[in-house]
Amino acid sequence: MTRVDAFVTANRGRMLSELKDLLRIPSVSTDPARAADCRRAAKWIADHLRSLGCRAVKLIGSQTHPVVYAEGPRVPGRPTVLVYGHYDVQPPDPLDEWNSPPFEPTERDGNLYARGATDDKGQLFAIVKAFEAVSLGGDPPVNVRFLVEGQEETGGQVLFELTADRPELLCADVALVADGSYYAPGWPSVEVGVRGLCYAEIVVRTLEGDLHSGLYGGVAPNAHETLAFLLTALRTPGGRIRIPGFYDDVRRPRVRERDSWKRLPFSESRFKREEVRARALVGDNRYSVHERIWARPTFEVHGISGGFVGDGIKTVIPAEARAKVSLRLVPDQRADTVFRQLTKTVRAAAPKYAKVDIRLLTETDPVLIDVNHAAFRNIDQAFREVEGRGVVLTCSGGSLPILARLGEAGAAVALVGIGLPDDRLHAPNEKLSIEQFTKGVRAFARFFELMKTTTEEERS
Amino acid sequence: MTRVDAFVTANRGRMLSELKDLLRIPSVSTDPARAADCRRAAKWIADHLRSLGCRAVKLIGSQTHPVVYAEGPRVPGRPTVLVYGHYDVQPPDPLDEWNSPPFEPTERDGNLYARGATDDKGQLFAIVKAFEAVSLGGDPPVNVRFLVEGQEETGGQVLFELTADRPELLCADVALVADGSYYAPGWPSVEVGVRGLCYAEIVVRTLEGDLHSGLYGGVAPNAHETLAFLLTALRTPGGRIRIPGFYDDVRRPRVRERDSWKRLPFSESRFKREEVRARALVGDNRYSVHERIWARPTFEVHGISGGFVGDGIKTVIPAEARAKVSLRLVPDQRADTVFRQLTKTVRAAAPKYAKVDIRLLTETDPVLIDVNHAAFRNIDQAFREVEGRGVVLTCSGGSLPILARLGEAGAAVALVGIGLPDDRLHAPNEKLSIEQFTKGVRAFARFFELMKTTTEEERS
Numbered sequence: 001m002t003r004v005d006a007f008v009t010a011n012r013g014r015m016l017s018e019l020k021d022l023l024r025i026p027s028v029s030t031d032p033a034r035a036a037d038c039r040r041a042a043k044w045i046a047d048h049l050r051s052l053g054c055r056a057v058k059l060i061g062s063q064t065h066p067v068v069y070a071e072g073p074r075v076p077g078r079p080t081v082l083v084y085g086h087y088d089v090q091p092p093d094p095l096d097e098w099n100s101p102p103f104e105p106t107e108r109d110g111n112l113y114a115r116g117a118t119d120d121k122g123q124l125f126a127i128v129k130a131f132e133a134v135s136l137g138g139d140p141p142v143n144v145r146f147l148v149e150g151q152e153e154t155g156g157q158v159l160f161e162l163t164a165d166r167p168e169l170l171c172a173d174v175a176l177v178a179d180g181s182y183y184a185p186g187w188p189s190v191e192v193g194v195r196g197l198c199y200a201e202i203v204v205r206t207l208e209g210d211l212h213s214g215l216y217g218g219v220a221p222n223a224h225e226t227l228a229f230l231l232t233a234l235r236t237p238g239g240r241i242r243i244p245g246f247y248d249d250v251r252r253p254r255v256r257e258r259d260s261w262k263r264l265p266f267s268e269s270r271f272k273r274e275e276v277r278a279r280a281l282v283g284d285n286r287y288s289v290h291e292r293i294w295a296r297p298t299f300e301v302h303g304i305s306g307g308f309v310g311d312g313i314k315t316v317i318p319a320e321a322r323a324k325v326s327l328r329l330v331p332d333q334r335a336d337t338v339f340r341q342l343t344k345t346v347r348a349a350a351p352k353y354a355k356v357d358i359r360l361l362t363e364t365d366p367v368l369i370d371v372n373h374a375a376f377r378n379i380d381q382a383f384r385e386v387e388g389r390g391v392v393l394t395c396s397g398g399s400l401p402i403l404a405r406l407g408e409a410g411a412a413v414a415l416v417g418i419g420l421p422d423d424r425l426h427a428p429n430e431k432l433s434i435e436q437f438t439k440g441v442r443a444f445a446r447f448f449e450l451m452k453t454t455t456e457e458e459r460s
Numbered sequence: 461m462t463r464v465d466a467f468v469t470a471n472r473g474r475m476l477s478e479l480k481d482l483l484r485i486p487s488v489s490t491d492p493a494r495a496a497d498c499r500r501a502a503k504w505i506a507d508h509l510r511s512l513g514c515r516a517v518k519l520i521g522s523q524t525h526p527v528v529y530a531e532g533p534r535v536p537g538r539p540t541v542l543v544y545g546h547y548d549v550q551p552p553d554p555l556d557e558w559n560s561p562p563f564e565p566t567e568r569d570g571n572l573y574a575r576g577a578t579d580d581k582g583q584l585f586a587i588v589k590a591f592e593a594v595s596l597g598g599d600p601p602v603n604v605r606f607l608v609e610g611q612e613e614t615g616g617q618v619l620f621e622l623t624a625d626r627p628e629l630l631c632a633d634v635a636l637v638a639d640g641s642y643y644a645p646g647w648p649s650v651e652v653g654v655r656g657l658c659y660a661e662i663v664v665r666t667l668e669g670d671l672h673s674g675l676y677g678g679v680a681p682n683a684h685e686t687l688a689f690l691l692t693a694l695r696t697p698g699g700r701i702r703i704p705g706f707y708d709d710v711r712r713p714r715v716r717e718r719d720s721w722k723r724l725p726f727s728e729s730r731f732k733r734e735e736v737r738a739r740a741l742v743g744d745n746r747y748s749v750h751e752r753i754w755a756r757p758t759f760e761v762h763g764i765s766g767g768f769v770g771d772g773i774k775t776v777i778p779a780e781a782r783a784k785v786s787l788r789l790v791p792d793q794r795a796d797t798v799f800r801q802l803t804k805t806v807r808a809a810a811p812k813y814a815k816v817d818i819r820l821l822t823e824t825d826p827v828l829i830d831v832n833h834a835a836f837r838n839i840d841q842a843f844r845e846v847e848g849r850g851v852v853l854t855c856s857g858g859s860l861p862i863l864a865r866l867g868e869a870g871a872a873v874a875l876v877g878i879g880l881p882d883d884r885l886h887a888p889n890e891k892l893s894i895e896q897f898t899k900g901v902r903a904f905a906r907f908f909e910l911m912k913t914t915t916e917e918e919r920s
Binding site for chain 1: 490491492550551553554557613614615655657659666667668669670671672673674675676677678679680681682684685687688689691692695697699735736737738739740741742743749752753756758760761762763764765766767768769770771772773774775776777778781782783784786788811812813814815821822856857858859881884885886887888889
């Protein structure tokens with residue numbers, strides 16, 4: 001048994017208890033009413049890192065959603081690993097679909113259930129505990145920096161402004177980003193491509209005020225019907241997005257990647273039944289499921305408001321309807337170009353009687369990662385020792401705005417994770433497998449140790 | 461000056477003060493939280509009718525939304541006029557579009573602003589005050605019965621169950637229903653056709669639970685997109701409803717009616733600009749505006765719920781989406797047939813991956829009224845004396861479930877009103893013109909007097 005294994009065995013209960021304390025803080029960054037909780041979560045992490053011997057610990061960039069910055073003990077001549085994570089979480093709605101309260105972490109069947117259990121508090125905390133394990137009784141094997149933000153789920157700008165002003169915060173040989181996940185149980189992965197995002201609100205106004213459908217039904221334009229028409233016009237029934245020019249910059253993944261995806265342990269029927277839990281998968285079936293979720297752009301409607309949605313009936317012709325929509329983007333699409341294309345298409349499709357506004361809520365460009373760096377060999381080795389299998393190269397369908405910035409700053413960006421595909425991120429009953437958590441502590445600790453002996457040349 | 465004119469002049473302030481007391485009661489029948497207020501409004505009306513000398517006053521049929529029943533002094537040998545009205549009102553949302561609070565009646569520019577000012581408290585109260593005017597100092601000229609319900613806006617069943625059990629409640633020579641309106645300022649009208657209504661909720665479910673669009677976008681079916689597709693499929697862009705068989709039973713209005721509509725004072729551009737307040741009118745332009753709003757069926761979406769509609773952004777693929785929709789119906793369509801047709805069409809159009817439920821919330825058949833009865837001559841005469849112009853025959857685009865029942869019970873149904881087209885029923889800033897109210901008291905009082913001399917033969 002290694003020293004790290006012994007640490008994990010001896011401290012399992014304490015580590016989970018600490019993680020639960022962090023998970024109890026409802027740090028929902030998209031909810032202005034939770035601003036104080038976001039700051040409380042930041043402070044909790046700062047205090048915790050200080051207790052582990054970190055220096056230069058500070059909350060910076062925002063009063064309400066500060067970035068937590070901290071440095072481990074200085075070990076001259078050794079590589080620097082920048083740990084990126086986020087303490088903010090998604091809203092817990094719909095609340096009535098949770099089996100235990102989202103901010104009361106609950107253990108069941110070897111899992112820990114809570115909003116943020118995996119995304120990202122639990123994953124971040126596995127690295128924090130790995131840092132603790134390798135720091136016991138002496139200097140850690142590498143220089144470690146922590147950068148933990150509180151606006152990842154909002155597409156907030158604080159971290160961006162901060163790192164633009166102070167680029168030295170991002171200086172590192174490797175950026176370890178624990179916001180990915182296993183490909184499957186037993187299959188750790190590194191993600192080499194991440195989709196971008198263009199999130200917008202479409203507001204349709206057809207009347208100056210709501211009208212009575214008994215009096216004006218038949219001649220008054222209905223905002224909801226107009227919105228439904230516009231949303232339907234944006235996609236073919238087969239799933240192709242009908243925005244002129246939208247696919248022009250889509251780069252097909254290399255044959256090597258597509259071939260490697262074919263070798264992954266994957267059953268489409270099981271994926272459909274147990275993970276997506278739908279009667280059928282949709283989308284352009286000229287592309288494989290992996291290509292559709294990792295390397296093809298998408299269009300989604302997230303919610304619609306306006307009109308009458310209360311109990312009972314009201315015979316109103318709604319004057320205004322709003323839709324929150326987003327497009328997932330892939331290399332080499334650019335979010336600003338896509339937003340312009342979307343705006344132009346919606347305006348062109350809108351009937352003359354409708355006033356249509358399109359407001360950009362957030363945008364992130366897609367990222368493609370180059371894996372020719374020693375850090376990736378060490379990650380592979382670390383997981384191979386813990387899991388009996390090295391990492392597979394996958395992509396992420398999600399969007400991580402910080403990745404591009406880290407890459408530009410010169411770090412090799414390693415997007416890894418210990419979560420499992422059924423962890424239900426952003427949905428009710430989010431969970432973290434406790435076994436995955438302890439494996440994560442062991443693998444990340446081993447990664448820190450392996451990085452110690454990486455030569456200057458290997459890590460450039 | 462007649463006795464009635466003198467009464468109106470002397471009592472204007474008191475009458476408005478009484479009406480304001482009634483308007484202050486937020487008797488929103490579609491809101492379960494307002495049940496006690498609905499009962500309070502019923503009690504207020506019952507007490508008021510008792511104070512005017514009514515007998516047999518009672519609240520019947522429901523604890524929370526009772527029907528108010530009352531009889532004026534018995535005058536044997538004279539005709540019986542049944543006054544129908546409703547004390548319940550529409551919800552006041554959206555609250556922030558009101559210039560004064562909906563349940564704090566406010567006088568501005570000769571109007572009284574409040575929810576229910578016209579629909580239907582103000583119109584009902586004009587008849588109540590007319591009854592008071594002709595009852596002063598002796599027996600009223602006719603037998604009067606009041607039947608005032610509290611579920612008109614919900615399509616509630618209490619009045620229907622009550623009148624099915626006790627059909628004698630509806631016995632009358634004439635049913636005076638003050639839920640119509642003037643065609644235009646200076647143009648009193650009697651409505652000879654009323655559209656029916658089929659109001660339903662469509663529930664689309666595509667997933668067992670919401671998913672993260674980053675992880676599953678591209679393959680997971682989106683409930684809102686499916687709903688938008690279904691709603692769009694139900695109508696052509698030109699406004700024709702795509703439900704097989706839907707138009708089979710639509711009876712075109714008689715040439716005589718269509719010709720009379722052409723003679724009405726009507727400017728389509730003014731109607732569009734000042735009343736509908738839209739950039740353009742929609743619908744099937746092979747039919748005139750009057751035919752579209754009075755004699756053609758419609759389809760409307762009233763509101764959509766499900767997914768994420770909070771502040772900020774959430775990248776959720778919604779598992780469920782709900783739409784409240786309705787169809788306005790015309791003679792000889794039947795609501796139950798149309799609901800079956802709607803259900804069949806939506807189910808047939810739904811993609812295989814979607815589970816679709818359609819729930820009927822309320823239904824009302826359309827009505828066509830025969831105007832060969834002395835009562836209509838008397839209404840024409842009463843308004844001619846007050847307004848200098850007799851009534852025009854119009855239709856109502858709205859739905860009044862009680863009309864068919866009154867007609868079946870043998871009464872000549874006179875659907876009239878004193879409201880104006882810009883009163884904004886069901887919308888923010890509903891109002892009643894105070895001059896229209898006093899004209900209404902005078903016209904209805906004159907109608908009661910004229911009915912006194914109607915012979916048995918004329919009124920059969």
